[in-house]
Amino acid sequence: LVQGENGMYFCGNSVTPANGHDLSLLSGFAVAELIGAKYPFSDNSSALRDYNRYKRMCVN
Secondary structure, three states, X not given: OOXXXXXXXXXXXXXXOOOHHHHHHHHHHXXXXXXXXXXXXXXXXXXXXXXXXXXXXXXX
16 A cells, blocks of 8 residues: 555545545545645534545545
């Protein structure tokens, strides 16, 4: 796994036939957070729950 190695991160979605755009967007948010940005929808509990679920599966 090269995620974060030498400052390089990969984001996107290539494994799900449905909701690919949503997962690609979450992937971009997760990488942005890894390099210092804040998740922009933290005041939306439903969005934050989905985002944190995605991060647990794909980033941590």
